[in-house]
Amino acid sequence: MAAFIRKLFKNRKAQPAPEPKPQAPIAEARDRQDELKSEQDSILKGQPTLAQLEQLSIDGVTADIRQRAASTIDDRDTLNRVQKASKGKDKGVYQLVRNKLQEIKQAEAALSQTRERIQALIRQAEEQARSEDTNLYEARFEALLKQWEQIEAQASAEQASAFLNACSGCRERIQTFAAAAAEQQRHANQSQQRASTIELLEATLDDLKDSAAHALPSLSAVDALQKTQEIRWLEATRDTQVQKSEQKQYETAMQALKAFLVAARRFSTATASLQALLDQVSDNTLAEPQLTEAKTLLGDIAWPPGFAVPEQLRQLNTLIKTPAARPDKPLDDEQQKQNARAFSDTLDQLEQALEARQLKESRQLFKKAQQLQKALNKANARSHQARLQLLGGQLRELNDWQGFATGPKQLALCEQMEYLADQPMDPEAKAERIKELQNEWRELGGSSDRTLWDRFKKASDAAYEPCKAYFAAKSGLKQTNLDKRSTICDELETFLNNTDLSRSDWKAIDQILRTARAEWKAAWPVEFRDNRTVQKRFDALLKRLESPLNAEREKNEQLKQAIVERAQALKELEPLAEAMNQAKALQGEWQAIGITRHREDRKLWRAFRQACDAVFDRREAERSAHQQETEAADQRLRDALAQTSRLTDQSVTGDALAQALEELNKLSQQPASRPMSDQLAAERSRLKALQALQVQADRIASWHQYIDACLDNSAMPTLPEAWNRRSQALAELSARELVVRAEILSEIPSPEHDQALRMEIQVQRLSDGLGGGNTGGNSRDQLESLVAHWCIGLDQSDRAADMAERLKLALNASIS
Template identity: 50%
Template sequence: MAAFIQKLFKSRKANPATAPRTPAKSEPSQPSQEETRQLLKKQQEQQLGSNPDQAQLATLAIDGLTATIRLEAAAALTDETQLQQVQKQAKGRDKSVYQTVKQSLQSLKEQQAAEAAVRQRIKTLIGQAEDQAASEDLKLYQARLEALQDNWSEVQSSATAEQSQQFLEAVHQCRERLKQMEQARQEQARHREQALQRSETLALLEQTLNDLTSQESSTLPSLSALDALQKTQENRWLEATRDTQVEKQEQKDYESRMLALRNYLSAVRRFTQARDTLSELTQVAGTEEADDGHRQKALALLKEIEWPSDFPQPAELAPVRKLAGKPRPAQPAGGNRDEQKAAAEALHNTLPKLESALDAKQFKESKQLLKLAQNQFQQLDGRQRKQLQARMQLLTGQFRELSDWQGFATEPKQLALCEQMEHLADQPIEPEIKAERIKELQNEWRDLGGSSDRSLWSRFKAASDTAYEPCKAYFEAKSDLKQANLHTREAICDQLEHFLANADWSAIDWKAAERIHQTARQEWKSAWPVDFKDNRLIQKRFDELLKQLERPLDDERLKNEALKQTIVDRARALIEHEPLQEAMEQAKALQTEWKAIGITRHREDRKMWQAFRKACDQIFARRDAQRSARQQAAEEADQAAQAVLAQYQHLGAEADDAVLSEARGAVKQIAGGALSGEVKERVQQLRQRLDRITQARAMANTLESWKTLITDKAQGRLADDALPPHWAKLSNGTDRLAGKDLAIRAEILAGAPTPEQDQQRRMEIQVQRLAEGLGNGETETPLKELERLVALWCSQPGGDDVTPENADRLNRALDAMLASD
């Protein structure tokens, strides 16, 4: 800043005025009374013009030779005591002096009252800021703090350094409070999000289990998909329960559903791995080759797979179960019904105790109670075991998790803390952050209760000392930095003082002076941290120097603000000015004038600029009126289209025909409007989707009617006039095909499976179709060819092949065709 101040000043040459010499008189004569009076008058005038003190002015105000001298002296008085004395002496003697002094006293009292009001307001704002920092009323906390800061900015220039420090400390506490409030809000939002994630996880698991329970036995879900689902939901639950409170029932619901999913996934995995053995036993089942060895092998395989009873068993297991024979009912271990009842009651008494021990994380008690419960469970018969099996599996899983947790006891945690501290020592992070992290690790060590292993404690202590070594050097350097910053602030004050002593305000560069003011504040703020006690005096000096610099700057700003306000008024007058081109040219000229005006207060300049810009925008808005009208029309068209899209975008295949027809009509009506590219594309997509739904529905209806004709033909109740007229043409010229071949051809077209016994025939027909296609050179669509097959089925005379079984195969092929479309 010193270099900047030096550039501001230019060397000036002093032009001292030489006093004229009065020619000496040889022998002055005795002055007359009038000459004496004139001489005294001249002396008083010279005294008045030589910057007299307040006591001299008071004497002149009373004893001045002329009324002019007395009034001028009275007007220059500012000391309250001297003013009161002159008022008392002038009362009844000199009315003009008396009135002048009286007005000066009144002005002085008003000034003192205003300064007292400002001081009182400063104290009030400091008190309000401190109350705000300690207040428990969090409603509109941010707004109240901003209002306090706005009010403080109005009186900040009149506050002392200590008062400014007090207010800033209170504001800092308020901001810390706001930061805590924001952290609390974020924490609440995190807990809500975690609760939502847990709810969605439970719902997804329940839906998955319901889907698996209700699925057909002929199909199995993808093993990789189930495995991915299990792992993602486990990770999701882990994140949703981290550092938050989870209800016991919610945790139990998750564990029971995840346990069921794990059991099913394990069973599917074992089933998949045993497919070769299943295939071998399936081929033997129902034949004369089956013997007791095969039965034992089937029993062992079923026991190994251990398919959960709550889920539908795969169709491949049916022949193996048949081969294994019906399992014998398990003999109750307890004998008669009374013993079974007593064993069940004992188990019912043990299970709540086991749940309480598991909830309390009591490993030893849980282990004993689980062993007791397992022994009691073994004494029950199969019927009663089935009722309690899920609960026992859940409690066993909880004990397994508790057992795993026992491995993370105090010593492994302390080893982990040692490793973290050693890792922290090697990390090049900021010293203050590192020191805070060291403190956190030390607190965690203390929370664990210390360690009886001295070598482990020595390792942790050595790692702590190593990690803190760069922090120690940093804090020592920070202390030196405070002293350097204090010296920097002293230099800033010296430079400001030099600038103010040499400034020529009549020819100064105001923008440069304002930059000096801004630079001084910025450099002062950058010279931080400093010791608070050492900074008090230098802060007071800096504040006084800033006030001296701000006074002329404020005067210049007020003058420039008046000029800009004049420009704003002229711009407003041009809003309705005609012609428009002339108004626009004058507005541009006003913008040039605006840029040429000097410094202003930022807040006032922003207000006037907004008013000026608003007036200019209104001037130029007339030119854009037509363009805006066109744009508005386009926006209205888009809004109308958006309403239709919002109403029908979720329409699916389940919609009624009337709703579907209504949607297609509405889309057709808006499609021709002047839409934007994005909206037009969305309308086109909706139109195509509605067309696909309509076509799919028509196809479904057509296939459903074909299925009815196929079934009626197989049952011998199909009337000749029930067939579509064009089917006669489809069936003419085509060789008669057996019912089974028609079914196989339909399965080929639809991609449906063919029974094992007809696989060889399916391959022959595929070869035949390939040859027919190569010979004709013409191909039909799968749906058209399928219709021809249905026409042949319905038009040919009945026989052994036109059976309900083949009719069912044809209908399943039609269903497969509909599903794949």
């Protein structure tokens, strides 16, 4: 035991006690404490260093000085050292430093979150700059900008530059999208303009066709409309794609309008001549010369069909169709005259065609004239023979001229065909090009040069020769594909005949159906005529396979519809947890249901998803409401803690502490966050500790009165009843032993002359503790027992003034 005691105390220095001053030890100690307090207070009011603040936080004279010094420290390492040094010694400083460290951690966490958010926004901006998703692109970009505005001040220059670069890319994409949209809008506007043009032209034509014959519209107005719509069409077709049907519709309407304008102008010019012919009508007939002139006028005007015919033209048409009264002559002579007129008219048309240098029409009219000449008698034929020969010579000259003009083009076609024959090309593209060259040859009217034609024909045959093998092979491929389709039908029929569909896996059957369709489509091309029978067989087999599949799909769709209705009923179900559990269970049921039609399944899934989202949105709404309540409770707690933090052991009263604790107890019932709840609990513990210290200080103040009363031998206040028992337990202690024990319990030094006694008492206490003996309760109870023994157990002669002062100093030291 002795060795253990020496080991325990070998490194402990004995603290020399100040020289006793029997005259005034208490006043001197108080003066020294006041000087230290004044000195430390002046350091705090100045500009203390971090080391001074750390020292004052640990060794400050009063709790107020220690807390003020600790509250000024912001360095994390220093705070950790202060917290370690004050743990178990100074609860107020320890709690204050702990709160500050927690605030620093929260600030660092918030800073880390801000940095992560900055990086996330930069990453989102860069991804959006590369994104091809145009849906709400500009709105998403604006949302990014708004989020960046909130944290832009915390971003570094490099981060701001990276975000701005990504934003620049986003703005370029927006401009690109805007340009594409503008271009699309331009095409849409042009399409609208084209549709309006066609609609206006057709409406105008309808009005012209429905107008009365005697009320023709203003030609200048129609001409202006035709020109403006022609310009409008040109603008509406510039740099855009026009469908062939739309172009054809416009051209048909515009050509009809132009034909009407030409005919109307000619009619206006010939109005006087038409009226003069009508004035020469006698007995509803016209003489032969006038009849011929009327036909010529009507032919020149060429009134387009479908439009209202002017009255003058209508009357002339009626007169021309009405046969004139003729003297009775032999039918043969009359027929000869009609043939002669037709022959003469044909020659006139032939002459006009030759003047217009229309080779194809001239050839047709010359053949017609030759046929009509054969129907004439010799006299009539001889009278027109010279003219026919003359026109025939003109036709030959035109043919020679045309041959001279088309010769180089035909020669070029021969060269192109010969070049095409030597080129390795796709057979179908080559065959298409051969057709195009042959069509161009025909459009030139053929060739009178037999050698040139033979050259073109030979080149065409040589060019088409490789295509023959391809189309022959393609014909074989068609037969192979036809055989494949027949095999598909055989396999489907075998499957249907040998399978009970009602007991089969519907997903597997659906996959078989999809595979059959895919393989059928892949077996292409086939000969259309040969494929008819196989196609009908395939369609019939598909119908047999699809009928039970469709029934299964409809059954499953009804099951999913029932799930949708059950999910929609959960929107208002309470409690929410039950609704969420049922929604999750319905999702499992949904997955277990078999095949459905894709389009119907999408509709049902959309409705089901909306119903489930409504249920889970309620949870989010409750979370949001709870979050708001928590934030409001946290704010109320911050405000309350800011008020209670001003309550210290130097300034607070018992009533203020009780009121603050009551307020904090009320706030503890609110849904605050975990960190704020921890702060609340720490603050309540601090205030309770202050309350306990105040109670202890009040008790010690009353003990001072008892000690002073016993020392002065004045009227003794009423002592607690339990003190007799406490005093009896310490009956053997002297006044000096009593005071030294009080100093040991309060951890203050004893005078030099009492060090040996103090050591002896400490060894005895240690021995009692190791041996399991009674130590007399906690330090406060032991101090109360010592005071009780001072007041009751000691003789008046043992109660010295210096001992009383030492006892009171020990009691005071026990408060802090």
